[in-house]
Amino acid sequence: MAQHNLGTVIRFEFVRTVTKPRFWIGTLSVPVIMAIVFGLIFLSNTSSSTAAEAQRNAQFSISYVDASGLITPADAAAFGATAAASSEAGIRDVRSGAVEAFYEFPAHPENTAVKVFGADKGVFENGKYAAVAQAMLARAVAMRIGSPQLSNLAAGTVQVETVTYQGSEVAGGMNSVIPPLAFLVVFYGLVVLLAGQMLNSTLEEKENRVTEMILTTLKPTTLITGKVLALFMVGVVQVAVFASPVLIGALFYRDALNIPEFEASQLVFDPARMGVGFLILVGGFALFTTTLVAIGAVMPTAKEAGNFMGVMIALIFIPFYSVSLVVSEPHSPIVQVFTYFPFSAPVTALLRNAFGSLGIFEAVVVIAILYVGAAVMLRVAVRLFQYGSISYTSKVRIRTALKAGSRHAVAGPAEQ
Amino acid sequence: MDEAVVHISGFRMDFAGTTVVRDLSFDVRAGETFGFLGSNGSGKTTTIRALLGLYEPTAGVLHVNGRPFKPEHGSRLGYLPEERGLYKKEKVMDVMTYFGRLKGMDRHAARQWSLAYLDRVDLSGKAATQVDKLSSGEQQKVQLGVTIMNRPELLILDEPTKGFDPVNRRLLMDIIAEQKADGATVVMVTHQMEEVERLCDRIVLLKDGTSEAYGTIDEVQNRYGGRVVRIRHSGRIPASPHYAVTLDETNYAELSVSDNTDEAAILRELMDAGVVVRSFTTTKISLEDIFIRVYGEQNTPSSPVATGVGMRAGA
Numbered sequence: 001m002a003q004h005n006l007g008t009v010i011r012f013e014f015v016r017t018v019t020k021p022r023f024w025i026g027t028l029s030v031p032v033i034m035a036i037v038f039g040l041i042f043l044s045n046t047s048s049s050t051a052a053e054a055q056r057n058a059q060f061s062i063s064y065v066d067a068s069g070l071i072t073p074a075d076a077a078a079f080g081a082t083a084a085a086s087s088e089a090g091i092r093d094v095r096s097g098a099v100e101a102f103y104e105f106p107a108h109p110e111n112t113a114v115k116v117f118g119a120d121k122g123v124f125e126n127g128k129y130a131a132v133a134q135a136m137l138a139r140a141v142a143m144r145i146g147s148p149q150l151s152n153l154a155a156g157t158v159q160v161e162t163v164t165y166q167g168s169e170v171a172g173g174m175n176s177v178i179p180p181l182a183f184l185v186v187f188y189g190l191v192v193l194l195a196g197q198m199l200n201s202t203l204e205e206k207e208n209r210v211t212e213m214i215l216t217t218l219k220p221t222t223l224i225t226g227k228v229l230a231l232f233m234v235g236v237v238q239v240a241v242f243a244s245p246v247l248i249g250a251l252f253y254r255d256a257l258n259i260p261e262f263e264a265s266q267l268v269f270d271p272a273r274m275g276v277g278f279l280i281l282v283g284g285f286a287l288f289t290t291t292l293v294a295i296g297a298v299m300p301t302a303k304e305a306g307n308f309m310g311v312m313i314a315l316i317f318i319p320f321y322s323v324s325l326v327v328s329e330p331h332s333p334i335v336q337v338f339t340y341f342p343f344s345a346p347v348t349a350l351l352r353n354a355f356g357s358l359g360i361f362e363a364v365v366v367i368a369i370l371y372v373g374a375a376v377m378l379r380v381a382v383r384l385f386q387y388g389s390i391s392y393t394s395k396v397r398i399r400t401a402l403k404a405g406s407r408h409a410v411a412g413p414a415e416q
Numbered sequence: 417m418d419e420a421v422v423h424i425s426g427f428r429m430d431f432a433g434t435t436v437v438r439d440l441s442f443d444v445r446a447g448e449t450f451g452f453l454g455s456n457g458s459g460k461t462t463t464i465r466a467l468l469g470l471y472e473p474t475a476g477v478l479h480v481n482g483r484p485f486k487p488e489h490g491s492r493l494g495y496l497p498e499e500r501g502l503y504k505k506e507k508v509m510d511v512m513t514y515f516g517r518l519k520g521m522d523r524h525a526a527r528q529w530s531l532a533y534l535d536r537v538d539l540s541g542k543a544a545t546q547v548d549k550l551s552s553g554e555q556q557k558v559q560l561g562v563t564i565m566n567r568p569e570l571l572i573l574d575e576p577t578k579g580f581d582p583v584n585r586r587l588l589m590d591i592i593a594e595q596k597a598d599g600a601t602v603v604m605v606t607h608q609m610e611e612v613e614r615l616c617d618r619i620v621l622l623k624d625g626t627s628e629a630y631g632t633i634d635e636v637q638n639r640y641g642g643r644v645v646r647i648r649h650s651g652r653i654p655a656s657p658h659y660a661v662t663l664d665e666t667n668y669a670e671l672s673v674s675d676n677t678d679e680a681a682i683l684r685e686l687m688d689a690g691v692v693v694r695s696f697t698t699t700k701i702s703l704e705d706i707f708i709r710v711y712g713e714q715n716t717p718s719s720p721v722a723t724g725v726g727m728r729a730g731a
């Protein structure tokens with residue numbers, strides 16, 4: 001009976017959330033905005049990468065002066081550039097429209113800026129002027145060096161591979177940090193996006209006066225557990241929707257987006273860190289959800305509950321402000337406090353876990369704190385909801401509700 | 417004790433030091449329709465909430481089917497709370513199936529039952545309507561439907577007619593009567609005394625935090641002197657040891673008399689005092705009379721209060 005009711009509650013809560021247009025408007029707006037941003041990056045990259053070729057086809061006319069003496073007439077000819085009489089003449093030509101771009105190469109381009117003057121073509125197009133000026137200078141230098149290898153080295157395009165050892169094992173470096181760090185990203189995403197819903201999930205029963213019907217039909221534990229699980233499922237859906245443009249972008253447009261080459265095969269999935277990360281994620285999510293649900297059970301309206309939400313959200317950002325400390329000095333007292341204080345624990349521990357500074361003993365303690373904390377908060381939420389939510393319009397006196405709860409709990413087994 | 421579906425004894429309820437219910441005891445027997453009466457604020461809703469485990473009683477025993485009520489016992493309860501409400505943003509059918517499922521029906525049965533019910537209460541076109549797009553009376557009908565889903569064995573209705581027009585009030589009374597015929601035990605809180613007289617087998621009257629009267633309607637009527645003399649007249653009604661004047665308007669008065677009083681003697685006494693009597697009838701005391709008599713004396717002049725109570729109940 002209880003099992004079947006739990007399923008009914010999860011289904012009802014999940015379906016009614018994901019079938020609301022409001023949910024999809026909110027959820028989809030994030031990837032749409034991300035897609036637009038990626039689109040803009042894509043467009044501007046496209047324009048700068050093709051700028052040099054476009055120029056070779058004399059897409060725009062160039063004049064230049066060269067005080068460095070590096071640019072030979074042959075280099076200039078390759079770009080279709082003509083020498084100007086003076087800087088003033090060159091700038092005048094640009095302003096009058098006689099040429100589209102004028103470059104002033106300084107005597108010491110190694111420490112003085114090349115000046116580029118061009119006819120305005122809009123923010124995205126204007127990048128081509130600078131790209132071509134750099135290409136001209138690079139070509140001139142390469143011709144001077146006379147060897148493609150040397151000029152590549154001179155440009156600092158050197159590949160380095162680092163291998164570090166953790167004991168006798170090869171450490172994964174950044175490639176082993178990224179996979180467990182994903183749990184942190186997911187945690188932030190879930191809490192920030194779902195905090196409002198967590199808070200409102202029991203407020204709705206109160207504001208709509210459904211509590212009495214619900215509480216006489218259903219065990220409050222079943223209701224609250226069902227709501228928490230439904231929220232988790234909603235969170236999974238949202239994470240999937242948000243992740244989709246990132247994944248699509250990474251898989252199909254990697255080059256265009258200039259995403260650094262992370263070959264999936266190079267990522268190191270350390271089973272211990274992944275396991276710990278997953279457990280902290282689930283425990284942290286459970287703790288935050290049950291806490292917010294408990295707050296919702298005490299507050300008479302969404303407006304008053306909103307104030308408390310800010311505090312909870314701030315708690316997950318505080319460790320983030322000291323991120324460098326968390327990463328570099330994991331054993332400093334402040335980081336220890338953040339690690340074991342239940343509400344800052346998920347973020348701190350997930351960070352330390354990703355960077356490999358969370359010992360197995362510490363991990364076990366943190367995970368225990370989170371799960372015990374979540375279980376306690378679930379009980380508190382249930383009590384507050386059970387004995388508090390009929391005071392529809394006033395704030396619940398927490399002490400009274402909890403006292404009633406414990407007395408009830410004591411009487412419970414005897415009644416059975 | 418075994419046949420008592422609801423058993424309350426020595427119930428006491430304090431809110432932050434204020435005692436709302438002092439010492440209340442009564443039983444509701446299987447299959448009966450029980451009226452739970454009392455003035456506004458006398459503690460009826462509080463008692464029901466404590467009975468259903470929504471409030472923690474300060475003291476006393478409150479049992480449903482021989483043990484404290486817990487939703488998971490699966491005792492088929494139909495509870496219509498005083499504070500009504502449904503999930504406002506959901507469709508009527510979704511809300512009804514949800515509660516049907518929670519009450520142990522399967523999805524299909526819940527849908528079928530809901531469709532039939534909506535049809536019966538003239539809401540057949542509204543199954544896919546969002547609850548908050550219904551009028552408040554229509555929402556009440558949906559809520560009543562949710563209450564009687566899955567053939568409840570015990571129906572607890574806290575002011576069920578609140579917000580219904582006369583036609584729907586009749587419909588509601590029919591539904592309650594049907595449930596009763598179907599074997600349900602019904603406990604209802606109402607301020608409509610005619611409803612109580614028509615429907616209830618027994619009643620309890622709550623006053624000053626304890627039961628003022630408890631028993632069948634006949635028993636309660638007998639306890640309150642049993643009879644009322646209604647007279648149309650002119651002249652002043654004199655005081656007398658044989659009756660109590662409960663209402664004295666210019667041309668109309670009500671006297672309460674005990675069952676064994678000789679009515680002819682009263683009539684003679686009035687005429688001797690110079691009262692011109694145009695009509696003189698004796699009837700059994702009505703519940704409304706009793707209600708006014710019991711609660712009227714808490715407040716100053718009795719008749720204005722009586723009207724006040726009547727208006728509150730009808731609203």
Ligand SMILES: Nc1ncnc2c1ncn2[C@@H]1O[C@H](COP(=O)(O)OP(=O)(O)OP(=O)(O)O)[C@@H](O)[C@H]1O
Nearest residue numbers: 391431436454455456457458459460461462463498
């Ligand atoms: N949660 C509460 N906290 C404090 N006082 C309460 C609470 N609930 C009820 N009361 C008080 O208890 C008294 C009885 O209220 P209750 O709702 O039981 O009356 P009632 O008999 O149902 O009245 P009505 O006929 O108006 O519905 C009132 O004085 C009310 O103010």
Ligand SMILES: [Mg+2]
Nearest residue numbers: 460461462498
């Ligand atoms: Mg009431």
